Every structure is written in structure tokens, then in C-alpha cells.
Amino acid sequence: xSVSRRxxxxxxxxxxxxxxxxxxxxxxxxxxxxxxxxxxxxxxxTTLCVGCRRCEEACNKVxxxxxxxxxxxxxxxxxxxxxxxxxxxxxxxKYADASQPAGVTFRKLQCNHCKEPACASACFVxxxxxxxxxxxxxxxxxxxxxxxxxxxxxxxxxxxxxxKVLDPKVMKCTMCYPRIKEGKLPGCVEACPVEALTxxxxxxxxxxxxxxxxKYPEKYVDHIYGEYEMGGTNWLYITxxxxxxxxxxxxxxxxxxxxxxxxxxxxxxxxVGLWPVLLTGIWAMTKRKEKISAVEKQxxxxxxxxxxxxxxxxxxxxxMEKAKKDQEAAVKKEVKKALExxxxxxxxxxxxxxxxx
Amino acid sequence: MSDQNVVAKKSFFPPDRSLYTPLNVVCxxxxxxxxxxxxxxxxxxxxxxxxxxxxxxxxxxxxFDLMAGVxxxxxxxxxxxxCYIFGMKRFHSAVRPAILTGFLGYALVVLSLNYDVGRPWRxxxxxxxxxxxxxxxxxxxxxxxxxxxxxxxxxxPAALEWLGLRKLRNALVxxxxxxxxxxxxxxxxxxxxxxxxxLIAPSKLHPxxxxxxxxxxxxxxxxxxxxxxxxxxxxxxxxxLHEKMDETYIAxxxxxxxGFAKGASFVMxxxxxxxxxxxxxxxxxxxxxxxxxxxxxxELLGFVALPCYLYAVGARDxxxxxxxxxxxxxxxxxxxxxxxVCLIAFNWYLPWEKKYIPHWGEVGxxxxxxxxxxxxxxxxxxxxxxxxxxxxxxxxx
Numbered sequence: 001x002s003v004s005r006r007x008x009x010x011x012x013x014x015x016x017x018x019x020x021x022x023x024x025x026x027x028x029x030x031x032x033x034x035x036x037x038x039x040x041x042x043x044x045x046t047t048l049c050v051g052c053r054r055c056e057e058a059c060n061k062v063x064x065x066x067x068x069x070x071x072x073x074x075x076x077x078x079x080x081x082x083x084x085x086x087x088x089x090x091x092x093x094k095y096a097d098a099s100q101p102a103g104v105t106f107r108k109l110q111c112n113h114c115k116e117p118a119c120a121s122a123c124f125v126x127x128x129x130x131x132x133x134x135x136x137x138x139x140x141x142x143x144x145x146x147x148x149x150x151x152x153x154x155x156x157x158x159x160x161x162x163x164k165v166l167d168p169k170v171m172k173c174t175m176c177y178p179r180i181k182e183g184k185l186p187g188c189v190e191a192c193p194v195e196a197l198t199x200x201x202x203x204x205x206x207x208x209x210x211x212x213x214x215k216y217p218e219k220y221v222d223h224i225y226g227e228y229e230m231g232g233t234n235w236l237y238i239t240x241x242x243x244x245x246x247x248x249x250x251x252x253x254x255x256x257x258x259x260x261x262x263x264x265x266x267x268x269x270x271x272v273g274l275w276p277v278l279l280t281g282i283w284a285m286t287k288r289k290e291k292i293s294a295v296e297k298q299x300x301x302x303x304x305x306x307x308x309x310x311x312x313x314x315x316x317x318x319x320m321e322k323a324k325k326d327q328e329a330a331v332k333k334e335v336k337k338a339l340e341x342x343x344x345x346x347x348x349x350x351x352x353x354x355x356x357x
Numbered sequence: 358m359s360d361q362n363v364v365a366k367k368s369f370f371p372p373d374r375s376l377y378t379p380l381n382v383v384c385x386x387x388x389x390x391x392x393x394x395x396x397x398x399x400x401x402x403x404x405x406x407x408x409x410x411x412x413x414x415x416x417x418x419x420x421f422d423l424m425a426g427v428x429x430x431x432x433x434x435x436x437x438x439x440c441y442i443f444g445m446k447r448f449h450s451a452v453r454p455a456i457l458t459g460f461l462g463y464a465l466v467v468l469s470l471n472y473d474v475g476r477p478w479r480x481x482x483x484x485x486x487x488x489x490x491x492x493x494x495x496x497x498x499x500x501x502x503x504x505x506x507x508x509x510x511x512x513x514p515a516a517l518e519w520l521g522l523r524k525l526r527n528a529l530v531x532x533x534x535x536x537x538x539x540x541x542x543x544x545x546x547x548x549x550x551x552x553x554x555x556l557i558a559p560s561k562l563h564p565x566x567x568x569x570x571x572x573x574x575x576x577x578x579x580x581x582x583x584x585x586x587x588x589x590x591x592x593x594x595x596x597x598l599h600e601k602m603d604e605t606y607i608a609x610x611x612x613x614x615x616g617f618a619k620g621a622s623f624v625m626x627x628x629x630x631x632x633x634x635x636x637x638x639x640x641x642x643x644x645x646x647x648x649x650x651x652x653x654x655x656e657l658l659g660f661v662a663l664p665c666y667l668y669a670v671g672a673r674d675x676x677x678x679x680x681x682x683x684x685x686x687x688x689x690x691x692x693x694x695x696x697x698v699c700l701i702a703f704n705w706y707l708p709w710e711k712k713y714i715p716h717w718g719e720v721g722x723x724x725x726x727x728x729x730x731x732x733x734x735x736x737x738x739x740x741x742x743x744x745x746x747x748x749x750x751x752x753x754x
Contacts, residue, residue, distance in 0.1 A: 144482055
């Protein structure tokens, strides 16, 4: 095969070193990543949103997305809860809330541009990048299409072009990164007629949000969604309707995605380092046990043979002795017999002589 | 050699039987449908043959073909580790069938990934263009790629004996230990990482299945899957490939089944314990009384605790039939677990009408992959020394 052991080891080493000294090593240290300084974001104030869908329209135009099935002027689509798709990077949803003047609250949905994005952490080919400007951008030129980013995203944002054959892409809001680079506002922010969207430095946006909540405590829920959720996002939300009622999960926690996987990744080099030692050790012990048991077996066999031999020797000696004795006895008996016969013959001879006399 | 080939051919296509047996016809239809689906997938995109959507980017091909497939192909590393590392030499005749199954399993996993990812020709990109080392999927990909190579090398001696390439075969057999240890290291890593893939999504996977221990759960359950699959396949092979088996294999088989049942029962008991610990650690007892909780109990009690008990009884009574049926339950349990994590308990908060149900094309392609696997296994094991020792290499390992 083409893979030599040396190369294999190099790869293993590379893989484990990569995880050991990769950029996420700080996850286990006491340094915390607090986000790029001066990164930009958008504050969405749902109390100002009127559900006009101008943001959707602007987004569609700026990003050259296909024309929608229902025109943007038609507000009937708001009656069903929608999510982002490959044709719509942003959607506005309508939620009933009797406490509101209009009886409804509108909430805009798009990529939240996490400070430490799950998609970027999950991508095995680094197709996603968190830019210092705040946008999370995607490079379709390396994307394999595994869609793990979609599994990882806690906000269910990335969408996929399932019907494309040769060049399917993951589709999601870019915070209009190219426009930001040119000094322009994101399309949706520019189009909003009621300033429900505010573009600015994330730090400033948090101050603005705090100020609004502070000024109108009876109006706003005392929480800036995105300040800490999943490690914090660059898109922030304030609202007068509880977040759970406008389709925003409040159980996401504040742990960023990379921290969730740091432990498992950290275990990799340890397994690579220790498993071979442990397994070779077990193998060596088994081998040794086998060897010892073989030696012991041999010894036992030898002993048994020796014992048997000794026993046999003894038996033989005894038998020999017995045979000798028997022989001796037999000889004695024969001699005795012969002597007796001789004696008898002698006596008979004497008798005959006497008779002859 | 040529005589042997003739014999092999004869048993593969018995001349006294027509090619159009019911089984062959079914296989043929499956292969044709598979080819049709292949054409549809690569001309119409994923949308043409799958029900994947933006909420369910992973479907049956990941949940079953990858997640369950990799777990069920764990027989290779468990058997070779038992035999070579833990010194259970009496399982030696089971190593080759297990390695072959593992190799084919992984090869098919990779083949089916080529259907699932959007741009399969870019699958080497994570290694040659940009390495996303912060991703657990990178670890999975690296380990699966390396382990497929290791399995190929472990399988090779059988093919080389068949081809008569003695030198190469002997060189490979010499590094058996090294390959086995690499195999166990790589399997530990990627079996666990398949579970660790979900660590990043605590808000999407139901809390009963989500746990920081999920990598451990996946690794331990892969051992159960490996042992059970060896038993299950042994049963099937005995039925359909009996004439290919030598005396050693047949003599060792019953002992192997009982030994593996004992091992699996033991590991399953440990698995149940760590699953319960997981619930206790996250204090999720109250969720057991919900519909998802009941489903969780079905999985844990019905498909782990029950086969654990049945394996133990079977091993004690040396009841091979019971053990063999239990292996079916255990294998189904692993499949159920992987489908639960990847599909059923994933996006658990979504209303039913938004949940994913596989397209017939996804099911068809999965069946296609399984069929290819079985056919190639049968083909190789009828021609090559898998269930028997090659006469030239008897006792030479």
C-alpha cells in the first residue's frame, strides 16, 4: 500500500498536534476570547418593527437572490412562521401578543454572526470565517457540502441548495460584508423605514440597548438577546414581548460552540499517545503469561516424565531384584533337588551294594 | 489454482441451477434500482432522491449508513484486539471474516458519503486544501480514512494467499500487531467522535440523548455492536457459506459465540450503568415520564438491558439459538440508538409535520449499499481463504 508506517505516524502526529496547538487551545486556558474589538453588529428593536418586509426585499436585491414566489409587498406570508432558506437570507415573522398596540410583534430572523460561531468551529475545511469586522463569511470555493454547519448552528440559520447538482452552496446572511468593506450599511438596515435596525459597533449597540431598556423599563423585557447567548452574537435583539413568544430560544446557554467540543478534541492527542502504550502493555503481558504458562507446562511435563521414569526405574529394580531372588531360589531349589537326587541315588546304590553283598 | 477457481465458480454459480433464482432476481432488481438512484442523484442533485431540508441536513444516509454502519463494522477491531492483543487465540478463525466485514463496511460508508455530500470530488479538501482541526468531523474524516487503509492492509493477506504472493503476504502478516494497535487507536477515536459530533448542538438533541459523555457512549456501544455483529454474521455465514469453512473454524465457532456473548453481556451491563449515570449527572429523571422518555426507556431497557440479560443466560446455558437471536436484538438496538441521536431525538422540539421522514430513494440507496456489501462478501469469501486456512499457510500466523 502507499501508506508507509512513517507517513502514517506523521499524519497522526500532525492531526493530534493540530488539535493540540490549534487556535482553540486557549479554550482550556484561563484566557477568554471576548470577541474582536470594534466589531460591527446590528441591534433589532422589535418594538419598532412594522413587518413591512422591506428588509427582505433589500436583502434579496443586494444578494442577487431569486425572485420570491410571493411578492415582497404581500404581507400574507407573515401568517406562517418561516425560517431562512437558500432563497431568503432573512425573513420577518409575526407573533401574536395581545399586550401590543397592534396585537402582534414582528421579529426579523437572519444569521446572528456569533462571536465564536458554531458553523466555523464545526467546519472541517474552514469554509467559515469570523471577520474582525464582525461578519461570519463563507467561502464556497472549498465547501465539501457535508452540512455539519447546519447541524451545529444553534439558530438554524444556514440553508443548502439541495437541488443543485454541481455547485450546491450553503446559503446565509453575510451581514453584507462586501458593503461594509465599502463603508455602506447592510442592505436590510439601509432599507428599514422605521429604524427597527441599528448598525454600529457591537459595544455601542449594547449601550444603546441598555439605555432604551433603562429609559422604558415598563416597555422592554430586561434582556439583550445575543449579549451572552452561545458566547454572544453580533446581532442583538431587544423586545417588549418575551423572547420565547417570538420564537427565540432562551435555553441556549452562554457557552460558546468551541468550548462545547474542546474537551473531546483535547482527548484526541491523549488517546493517540496513551492507547498504544496501554495496548502494547496488555499485549506484552499476555505474551509473557503465555510464555510463562508454556514454560510451566514444559516443567510440569518434565517433572512428570522424570517421576514416571524414576518410578519405572524403581519398579524395574524391584522386579530385577525379585527376578534375581526368584532365580536364586530356583537355583537353590534345583541344587537342592539335585543334591537330594544324588543323595537318594547314593542311598539306593548303597542298598544295591548291600543286596549284592 | 485453476482447479480451485473452477470449484469456486461452480459453487458461486451452480451449473445445475438457473441464474434466475428468487434471491438473484431480488438482488438484481436492487442493483438496478441503485444504479437508477445513482443517476438521479448525480443529475438531479440531493433534492431529487432525498427528503433532506434545512432543518434536517442529515438524513438516513448519515444516520444509518454512516453512524450505524461504522458502529456495526466495529467487529474488525474488537475481534482482532481480542485475538492478538488480549491473547484469546481461540477466536483466531473469526478474525478474517470480521476484518473483511469491517473493511467492506467502511468502504461502503465512504461510498455512501460520496452520495451524501454536496460535492464529493472535494472530499480530500479537508486534508489537502485547508485543515479544519477545530472540527470533530475533521477527526472523524481523518480516522475513517486512515482506518479504511488499516483494514485494507489487514484484509490483504487473505487476497495475497489467494493470489500466491507469498513474500508480500508474509511481510504484511509480520506487522499484524502494529496494524491491530493502530486499528484500536483509530477506532477509539472515530467511534467516539461520531458521538462527539453532537456535542456542539446541545439545544438540538433531546437532553436524554445529549450528554457530555456521548463520545464514551458511542465508543462503548461500538464494542457491543462489534461483538454482536460477529455473532450475527457467524450465524448467517454458517447457514449460507458452510461448505467454505474448515474444521478449525467450525470447531472454534461455538466457543466463539459463547465467549462473545459473555463479553457483550458484560459490556452492555457497563453501558447501561454509564447511561444511568449520565441521566443522574444531568438530573434528567423527570424527562423519563415524557413521550421521548418512554422512547428512551424502550431503547435502553428493550434493546440493551434485555439483550444483556439474554446473552448472559445464553452463555450460562450454552444456548446458541438464544445467543444468536439476542445478537439480532442487540444489533437493532445499536441501529436504533444511532437513528435516535441523529434523526429521531434530533430537532426534538420541532412539530411532527416538520420532522424528517426518508425519501424512498434514500431507503433504496441504503438497501443498495447493504446488498453490494453482502454480494462482495459472498464473492470474496467463496474465492479467498476467509473461513478456512489456506493449505499452504496452515498454522502459519
